[in-house]
Amino acid sequence: xWKLLAKPRRWVERRFQRFLExxxxxxxxxKLGQKQLFILPTAxxxxxxxxxxxxxxxxxxxxxxxxxxxxxFLAALFLVAIVHTFxxxxxxxxxxxxxxxVFAGEMSEVQLQFTPGGVNRFAIDAYWSEGNRIRLQLPxxxxxxxxxxxxxxxxxxxxxxxxxLETTFPVGLWRCWSHIDLDVLIxxxxxxxxxxxxxxxxxxxQQGQLQPVSGxxxxxxxRSYQAGDSLKHVAWKHYAQGRGLHTxxxxxxxxxxxxxxxxxxxGLDREARLSRLAYLALEAEKLRDEYGLKLPGLELPxxxxxxxxxxxxxxxxxxxxxxxxxxxxxQP
Numbered sequence: 001x002w003k004l005l006a007k008p009r010r011w012v013e014r015r016f017q018r019f020l021e022x023x024x025x026x027x028x029x030x031k032l033g034q035k036q037l038f039i040l041p042t043a044x045x046x047x048x049x050x051x052x053x054x055x056x057x058x059x060x061x062x063x064x065x066x067x068x069x070x071x072x073f074l075a076a077l078f079l080v081a082i083v084h085t086f087x088x089x090x091x092x093x094x095x096x097x098x099x100x101x102v103f104a105g106e107m108s109e110v111q112l113q114f115t116p117g118g119v120n121r122f123a124i125d126a127y128w129s130e131g132n133r134i135r136l137q138l139p140x141x142x143x144x145x146x147x148x149x150x151x152x153x154x155x156x157x158x159x160x161x162x163x164x165l166e167t168t169f170p171v172g173l174w175r176c177w178s179h180i181d182l183d184v185l186i187x188x189x190x191x192x193x194x195x196x197x198x199x200x201x202x203x204x205x206q207q208g209q210l211q212p213v214s215g216x217x218x219x220x221x222x223r224s225y226q227a228g229d230s231l232k233h234v235a236w237k238h239y240a241q242g243r244g245l246h247t248x249x250x251x252x253x254x255x256x257x258x259x260x261x262x263x264x265x266x267g268l269d270r271e272a273r274l275s276r277l278a279y280l281a282l283e284a285e286k287l288r289d290e291y292g293l294k295l296p297g298l299e300l301p302x303x304x305x306x307x308x309x310x311x312x313x314x315x316x317x318x319x320x321x322x323x324x325x326x327x328x329x330x331q332p
Contacts, residue, residue: 026181029095045173085174096182104191107149123169152188156321189313192279257302258291
């Protein structure tokens with residue numbers, strides 16, 4: 001039965017989303033008017049009206065004026081509550097300020113500004129479908145900064161769903177709400193995954209520490225021959241002089257700076273590489289080492305500091321971004 005209902009439900013949801021896009025388009029600032037607000041009785045409201053109707057029927061049937069007066073009073077209260085509940089959100093202005101960058105899977109702080117518009121507002125709930133819910137009390141005098149939290153699920157530019165604002169003030173008989181799209185974009189870094197440090201790379205310049213390296217060009221030292229050593233590196237002159245069989249070691253200048261090199265993580269998919277590079281960047285910053293980034297088509301020179309770390313993480317976040325990271329696909 002539920003499978004039969006799933007298709008019509010999806011069709012209704014798609015139609016409702018298209019209606020919302022027309023009625024409440026994506027904007028960084030929204031002032032709630034009649035077209036942006038919806039209102040219906042709550043479950044308590046329907047029960048209230050059922051009780052009031054029952055009292056009215058009893059009063060009519062038994063010609064009891066006291067019962068009729070009570071029924072009319074309850075109906076009047078129900079109708080007056082519409083106005084107060086609606087006005088609690090009417091002409092409220094909400095503005096998006098900024099969102100804090102986070103790693104995938106973490107909660108991002110999104111700062112919003114609520115402007116009451118000269119009216120005291122009470123018991124307004126603001127929330128994302130998968131974020132936290134907060135209840136607001138807004139005095140009429142000045143705008144108020146509010147922080148909402150929403151999970152950033154995927155790296156890249158993540159656009160969360162619409163924010164829901166609702167109220168049942170003052171008596172809980174009506175629910176007035178709105179779904180607004182504040183054009184929120186959250187820069188989401190790859191989720192760090194622990195891995196081993198990357199090896200140092202050879203330097204093209206006479207810089208860094210001189211270390212024995214396979215394939216180096218400068219002679220470094222001799223060591224005893226071991227099975228499997230290349231015959232090209234055997235010191236034949238020493239052997240001919242009766243000094244025993246030795247192998248030549250060669251050296252190269254190793255770059256003491258850390259390169260977060262995409263090519264040094266073979267055998268991993270794109271997301272796994274990016275997550276490990278993000279972890280290595282955080283570790284390098286903790287150790288106060290100079291580190292750079294090498295991605296296909298992109299190279300950031302070695303440096304250190306908070307701004308450099310953010311540049312590295314941003315480059316990792318936006319490298320070949322998943323098409324679903326921003327609603328509707330593509331770049332912001």
